[in-house]
Every structure is written in C-alpha cells, then in structure tokens.
Amino acid sequence: MKSLALLLFTINxxxxxxxxxxxxxxxxxxxxxxxxxxxxxxxxxxxxFFGMPIAVxxxxxxxVGQFIIASLHRQSVFWIVVFxxxxxxxxxPSMLEKGTTEIFLSKPLSRTALLLARAAGAAGxxxxxxxxxxxxxxxxxxxxxxxxxxxxxxxxxxxxxxFLCYFSVVTLVGIITRSSGFTVMLALGYTVISWGLEIxxxxxxxxxxxxxxxxxxxxxxxxxxxxSAMLTNSSRLVGAVPFANDTSTFSIIPFVWSFGSAxxxxxxxxxxxxxxxx
Amino acid sequence: MTALQTFELSKTYRPGAFKxxxxxxxxKVSLQVEEGEIFGLLGPNGAGKTTFVKVALxxxxxTSGSAIVLGLPLGSVQIRQQSGYLPExxxxxxFLSGFETLMLFGRLSGVPVPLLKTRAGELLERVGxxxxxxxxxxxxxxxxxxxxxxxxxxxxxxxxxxxxxxTDGVDPIGRKEIRDILLQLKQRGTTIFLNSHLLSEVxxxxxxxxILNKGxxxxxxxxAELTAREPVYEIxxxxxxxxxxxxxxxxxxxxxxxxxxxxxxxxxxxxxxxALVDLLRSRGVAIGSMGLQKTSLEESFISLIQGExxx
Ligand SMILES: Nc1ncnc2c1ncn2[C@@H]1O[C@H](COP(=O)(O)OP(=O)(O)OP(=O)(O)O)[C@@H](O)[C@H]1O
Ligand SMILES: [Mg+2]
Numbered sequence: 307m308k309s310l311a312l313l314l315f316t317i318n319x320x321x322x323x324x325x326x327x328x329x330x331x332x333x334x335x336x337x338x339x340x341x342x343x344x345x346x347x348x349x350x351x352x353x354x355f356f357g358m359p360i361a362v363x364x365x366x367x368x369x370v371g372q373f374i375i376a377s378l379h380r381q382s383v384f385w386i387v388v389f390x391x392x393x394x395x396x397x398x399p400s401m402l403e404k405g406t407t408e409i410f411l412s413k414p415l416s417r418t419a420l421l422l423a424r425a426a427g428a429a430g431x432x433x434x435x436x437x438x439x440x441x442x443x444x445x446x447x448x449x450x451x452x453x454x455x456x457x458x459x460x461x462x463x464x465x466x467x468x469f470l471c472y473f474s475v476v477t478l479v480g481i482i483t484r485s486s487g488f489t490v491m492l493a494l495g496y497t498v499i500s501w502g503l504e505i506x507x508x509x510x511x512x513x514x515x516x517x518x519x520x521x522x523x524x525x526x527x528x529x530x531x532x533x534s535a536m537l538t539n540s541s542r543l544v545g546a547v548p549f550a551n552d553t554s555t556f557s558i559i560p561f562v563w564s565f566g567s568a569x570x571x572x573x574x575x576x577x578x579x580x581x582x583x584x
Numbered sequence: 585m586t587a588l589q590t591f592e593l594s595k596t597y598r599p600g601a602f603k604x605x606x607x608x609x610x611x612k613v614s615l616q617v618e619e620g621e622i623f624g625l626l627g628p629n630g631a632g633k634t635t636f637v638k639v640a641l642x643x644x645x646x647t648s649g650s651a652i653v654l655g656l657p658l659g660s661v662q663i664r665q666q667s668g669y670l671p672e673x674x675x676x677x678x679f680l681s682g683f684e685t686l687m688l689f690g691r692l693s694g695v696p697v698p699l700l701k702t703r704a705g706e707l708l709e710r711v712g713x714x715x716x717x718x719x720x721x722x723x724x725x726x727x728x729x730x731x732x733x734x735x736x737x738x739x740x741x742x743x744x745x746x747x748x749x750x751t752d753g754v755d756p757i758g759r760k761e762i763r764d765i766l767l768q769l770k771q772r773g774t775t776i777f778l779n780s781h782l783l784s785e786v787x788x789x790x791x792x793x794x795i796l797n798k799g800x801x802x803x804x805x806x807x808a809e810l811t812a813r814e815p816v817y818e819i820x821x822x823x824x825x826x827x828x829x830x831x832x833x834x835x836x837x838x839x840x841x842x843x844x845x846x847x848x849x850x851x852x853x854x855x856x857x858x859a860l861v862d863l864l865r866s867r868g869v870a871i872g873s874m875g876l877q878k879t880s881l882e883e884s885f886i887s888l889i890q891g892e893x894x895x
Contacts, residue, residue, distance in 0.1 A: 408673070412668075414662070414664040
C-alpha cells in the first residue's frame, strides 16, 4: 500500500512537472497527423500523405502498408526510449536531494521498497505512454490503411520491457551520482555503449587485438542490458521490411539475458542505496 | 519505560573513497530518553546532534554500538512507523499544496485515507496553515515550511517525535505556538526529542538535556542541575568601592570582583553575605541595591563548551 502510494506519487510528479503530459501530447499530435494525413485509395492503390503520394500498391508481391509500418517502427523505437529516458531519469536523483531524502527515509518504508517503487513509478509513466502510442498507431494504420498489424501490440510490450531493462542502468547511475544531469548524459551514452558492444566484432574488437580485451567486451555485453539488440528485435515483431537486408526473425535471447542483467542492476542499486548514509 | 536508549553509539563518516580524513561524529554516546519526557540534545555546530537522530531513524548506519528505540532494535521499520521526524533541512515537492503534502506523507506512513483527510485538516489548523492549505508549497515562506514540516512529522500520531531545530525561521509568535503544541503533545504522552541551539527555548521546554560536543556527551541532567552553581550576588554601590576596601575584602577571603560601581560576590551562604554587607557598611560604602544572579542555561553551556575547548 505504502509502496503503491509512492509509485502513484511518482507518476503524479511526472504529470505535474509536465513531462508526461508533454509526451502524451506529442504522441497524440503524431497520431492525429497520421490519422488525418494518411489515406489509401482502393481504386489505384495509391497511398497519400496529406494529398502527396508516398507509395503505390503495385501488384501483390508485397504489402505497401506493411512496408510503411515496419520501416517507421525501426526508425522510431530508438527515439522513443531516448525521449523516455529524458523524461524519467531525473526522478531518481530528485528523491535524493538534500532535504527530500530525509523526509522520505523517515517514513516506514524499507529502502528496497522506496527505491523500487520510485523506479517503477518513473519507468511506469513512460511505459504507459509507449503503450498508448503503440495502440494508437495500431488503430490509425488499421483504420486508414486496412493493415491490422497485431505485431505493433506485441512489439509495444517488448519495447516496454526494453525500457524497464534500460531503466535499471538509469536507476543505478542516478542513485550513485544523485545528479539528474549526469544521469541523463550517462543514460544517453549508454545507447552508444550498448550498440558498440553489440557490434563489437566489427568495431571495438579491432581496436586492440588482445584476447583478454575481447573476453571483457563479451562479458560486458552479456552483463549489461542489451538495449540495442532488444530494440532491433522489438521491431522484428512488427514483421519484416520487404526488400530490406535484415532477414533475421525475432529472437527472445537478448530479452532473457537483459532480464537477468536488469535484475542484477536493480539489485545493485538497492544494495548501494541500503548501505548509504543520508 | 524507556523510549530510546543508546549503548556506546559511534559514527565515523568516511567522506569519499579517496579522502583519508574521517570524521568522528559520534563518540561512544550512551544516553537514555524516558517515555513521555521532552528531551533536549544540545551542542555547538557539528557536535553530532543531527547524526544522532539520523542513526536512531536508520538514515545513517552506526559504526559501532547499539540502540533500542521504542523497544525495537535499530533499523526496524516499526521504529519509523511510530516516530515522527522534522529534519533540519527539509524540502517538499513544490507542486503539491500543503494539504496534498500531508496526504502524501500520511499515505507513505500507512495512515488509512479516510482518517488521513480529517487528520491533515486538523494538523494544518493546529500549525496555523489552514489559510494556505491549498497553496503550492513552492510558494511557502520559510516559517510556513517549518510549520508544514511539523505537521508532516505528526501525521502518523507518533509516540516518539524527533525535532531538529523546529523553530528555525519561525517568528516569535509562531515559536510560542510551536512550544504550546509540543507541550500539548507531551501531555498526551508523546516523547519529544529536541535538537536545538536555542537554549532559552530548551530551558522553557525540556525536562532533561544532554550536552554533546565533538560527538561526546559532556553532561546530562535536568535544566536545574545544569544551571546550579554557587550563588553570585550582584551588589550595586553608590560609587566605586575604594581600592583599600577591595584589598581588605580579598584579605578576608571574600570572593568578590569589582566592575565600576558593581560588586560580584560569590558567597557560601546568607551568613557570609551579611558579613560582607556589614564590612562594606562599616567602611562607609553605600549600597544601592542587591540581587542574586541567576545562571542561564546559555551561560553554563558556554562555560562548559569553552572549558572543554581549553582543556
Ligand atoms: N553525510 C556526511 N558525510 C560526512 N560527514 C558528515 C556528514 N554528515 C555530517 N557530517 C559531519 O559530522 C559532524 C557532525 O555533524 P552533525 O550534522 O551531526 O552536527 P550537528 O550537531 O547537527 O550540527 P548543527 O548544529 O550545525 O546542525 C560534522 O563534523 C559534519 O561535518
Ligand atoms: Mg544539525
């Protein structure tokens, strides 16, 4: 009950500070633009965006609507989690500001409950937005193009899960640095780190031809949430992009590994938080 | 019953991994607070008062020693369930109103919501914030925040209340109001643990005090015990006492200090005082008035701390 109160307060804080409302407004705006702008002409197979032709359904080899959805999804997932982190990262250090921590810590909640409820609230607000936006896109494309891509909904769940895993990094950094600025910067830096680790064989490996170094990179890849791999695989749930190079199908492996890493990082945050003096 | 008892509680802060300098904030502090009393913890800046309270509420982990708070070992969530805390620096989410702030912390304390609503209203009334209950705390003044802090500390009707400089930033009328609230609480049986520099206030409120300096307990006792000493009389003379009279007083082992037309006489008893007056009169010294000088807590505090620093 007390933890739930803190979780709801955290979401309320994100709303009252404007971040969540701003995101919801941006999501709604994008949905409206698509809803009003995109249309398909049954007769000539032309798909237009505010009257401008953007694609044409020629023949039956592939579905143009699917092409649009799948490529848009691949391009936007990264930005969705980055914006999400911008909005939520500050909520962890803000509870640790001098004067605020003392009050929260004096209430009868264990530090574990305090931290996890706060993190859940902070990430939860963003997850709600992700689900709302995904459901909206699903409806818009279904109604306007007739493409009922159910994969958008499973991808929304995968993306939410990805965000929760990513947020474990944010939480740990936030609890240690106690600075919103640092946390946001490191969280953004992590997107690059995660991508760099994923393609390490073609990048970081080549920097130094040393076996130990390579094994360390491997270890890091498996120990840290695989943000980049999870994003790619979330998009694969929306189906393939016709004619694209990527022929792989959805794999749950990065999600499984990341679940473990995130659990480890959240446990690490709790461990650190419990041991600190405030 | 004992509300709080510590056994050789010590805390060493180790700031930063790379800095060697450790700070001994509490040095084997053993003290006892009885249920129902108003207990004052006094000490100069940096004495360790705040650290002590934070250890009791498990915000700070002690380095060694132990404590029992409300019959529970340190670290128990149950301690916080039954305590209230007004920290020395406190900030509230600025986007909440005073009323919402109390609702939030009431929920976090596990107070059932229907009960909480009436209680929050009553508390705002009691600390004189009813008028501003709906205003965002971002726009509160320092004194208003302090009052809100007190209300927040009382939201769970604590058995044990920790207050760190409760009247900081509050106007004189507000101070009186807060004192009255604390006395009312005491009447209902709440134990109050007060950290303060304002010795005049401590004098008015506390049953017992402990003086802390550099993390060590210097003195424990009631206000009366701490301020008791040999009586000093202040004798106002019509004109400064002649030097030969002062010499004679000294020769007769009277402990007197002269400052202009004032004589400060430290005497054993009334008899010695009268002997002193007789001697002065017989040497033709005219006495204007005479009174017993009282030591305030502040004076004994200062002399204690200075004595400690000199030693
Ligand atoms: N988090 C901390 N890290 C390192 N040192 C600390 C920390 N908190 C307090 N100290 C140090 O511990 C000592 C005691 O501090 P404390 O705040 O308990 O004193 P205080 O008696 O409350 O002082 P004041 O009257 O100024 O409030 C000081 O030397 C202080 O610098
Ligand atoms: Mg202090």
